[in-house]
Amino acid sequence: MRRFVIVGHKAHSTADFKLDDLAGGAGRLDVLLRCVNSAFFLSHNIRTDAEVYLVLLGPEAPPRTVRFLGSEVRYLNPDERSTGALVRNALLKGGKGLIKSSPGxxxxxxxxxxxxxxxxxxxxxxxxxxxxxxxxxxxxxxxxTFVLSDHKDLTPEEEAELESMTKDVVSLGPISYHADHCITIVNHEMDTRTF
Amino acid sequence: MRRFVIVGHKAHSTADFKLDDLAGGAGRLDVLLRCVNSAFFLSHNIRTDAEVYLVLLGPEAPPRTVRFLGSEVRYLNPDERSTGALVRNALLKGGKGLIKSSPGxxxxxxxxxxxxxxxxxxxxxxxxxxxxxxxxxxxxxxxxTFVLSDHKDLTPEEEAELESMTKDVVSLGPISYHADHCITIVNHEMDTRTF
Known part of the structure; x- marks a missing residue:
């Protein structure tokens, strides 16, 4: 299983945003939605061996984590807007505990x-x-599990938390890429390996 | 210079679509918009050594080609919707000959x-x-120049045209990826090379 955890520092944790304004009023939720696309989509197929955890730390009720399971997910399309609708639907239904908002x-x-x-x-x-x-x-x-941040770096506290759990710090080169591009590159690299 | 030519077989060649419906009424223009993102965006930077040619073959006035130059482009954001607005603006202004619709x-x-x-x-x-x-x-x-198709393969005629001009057929592996993911992988591969 390949898992991707992406921290959205400003991404809204309540469904108080419009699908027309994912890059603005939703706190750069667009970044995280592109990560979902990169994690799952193959040409005419979905990666069933992938999972995504979007950790939403923006207003109004952080933290909220929206989890996508490739083995179960339905109604997932490549465009940002439709994936934004799945996240918004999850936030409308979520509260305490783990709740299934739609298949997968x-x-x-x-x-x-x-x-x-x-x-x-x-x-x-x-x-x-x-x-x-x-x-x-x-x-x-x-x-x-690959851990990434959104358009901002992990905070020192988040980094300390992560580094207390792993010594595996991996680079895609000297150039700094968008989180969704990192996931695409990682998926391709994993595809070249035999396990 | 890295150039990417992407053929949109159904992507609308007139500005008769809504920004809310890029994946539907615009003939899967969303695929091409994600290609623009993949070609240009670095974290907090734009690739000035990249160019993109979107060849739009859908209704109502094909062909139209919208060209993005990384060295000149402005008002380009990573989300699909805002790039869709740049393409729609170009189609509103375009006709015969080469017209600059906005910077780059x-x-x-x-x-x-x-x-x-x-x-x-x-x-x-x-x-x-x-x-x-x-x-x-x-x-x-x-x-x-890397040549890709949208969510459909090149037609036999397009493939014949292309193969008459190059023998360089390059693979990213046995798995078939979305066009935008291909561009991300290619950009990363090019980033690892020294020229």
């Missing part, structure tokens, strides 16, 4: 800490950062 | 054939296709 989409009040605690026992955790080990030289496990 | 965005009535004829003298042309030579084993020039 779940919402919870999990924090970044909670998500890492849940995923750590499941396999390798990899922090994607510019100054890590080059990915092509790095041993990756089949069960792996 | 040009529209013309060039066909796929015309675009290839224009780009062939500028350097290597590469056809991205599943059954080509693995990209990591392929010599790529600094001045290179």
């Amino acid at each position: 989409v779940y919402v919870s009040d999990q924090s970044f800490h909670d998500v890492l605690q849940e995923l750590a026992p499941k396999g390798q955790i990899v922090y994607l950062r510019e100054n890590g080990v080059a990915i092509r030289d790095k041993e990756l496990q089949k069960d792996v | 965005v040009y529209v013309s009535d060039q066909s796929f054939h015309d675009v290839l004829q224009e780009l062939a003298p500028k350097g290597q042309i590469v056809y991205l296709r599943e059954n080509g030579v693995a990209i990591r084993d392929k010599e790529l020039q600094k001045d290179v």
Whole structure:
């Protein structure tokens, strides 16, 4: 299983945004929606071995984590707007505990800490950062969680939390890419490996 | 210079679509808009050494080609909707000949054939296709044009046209990816090379 955890520092945690304004009023939710696209979509297929955790830390009720499971997900389309509708629907239904909002989409009040605690026992955790080990030289496990930030870096506190759980810091090169592009590159790299 | 030519077989060539319906009424223009994002965006930067040619073959006035130049472009944001607005604006202004619709965005009535004829003298042309030579084993020039199709394959006629101009058929592996993901992977591969 390939898992991607993306932290949205300003992304709204309540459904108080318009689908016409995902890049503005939703707190750059558009960044996270493109990550969902990159994680799951193949040409005419969905990656059933992928999972995405969007950790929403913006107003009004943070944290909220929206989870997409490739093995179960339905009604997922590549465009930002329709995926935004799935996230908004999840936020409308979510509160305490883990709730299934639509097939393969779940919402919870999990924090970044909670998500890492849940995923750590499941396999390798990899922090994607510019100054890590080059990915092509790095041993990756089949069960792996890649952790990324949105358009802002992880905060020092988030970074400390993550680095307390893994020493695997991996780089895609000296150039800093958008989070969704990082996921596409990682998926391609994983596709070239045999497990 | 890295150039990307993407053929949109159903993408509308007139501005008769709504920005709320880019994946539907605009003939899967969303696919092409994501290609623009993949070609240009770095974290907090734009690739000034990239150019994109969107060849629009859908109704009502095909062909139209919308060209983005990274060295000149302004008002380009990563989300689909705002890039869709730039394309719609170009189509509103375009007709015969080459017209600049906004900084770094040009529209013309060039066909796929015309675009290839224009780009062939500028350097290597590469056809991205599943059954080509693995990209990591392929010599790529600094001045290179990658040709891709939207969610449909090139037609036999388009493929014949392209293959009459280049023998460089390059693959990203056995898995078939979305066009925008292909561009992200190609850009990353090019970033690892020294020219």
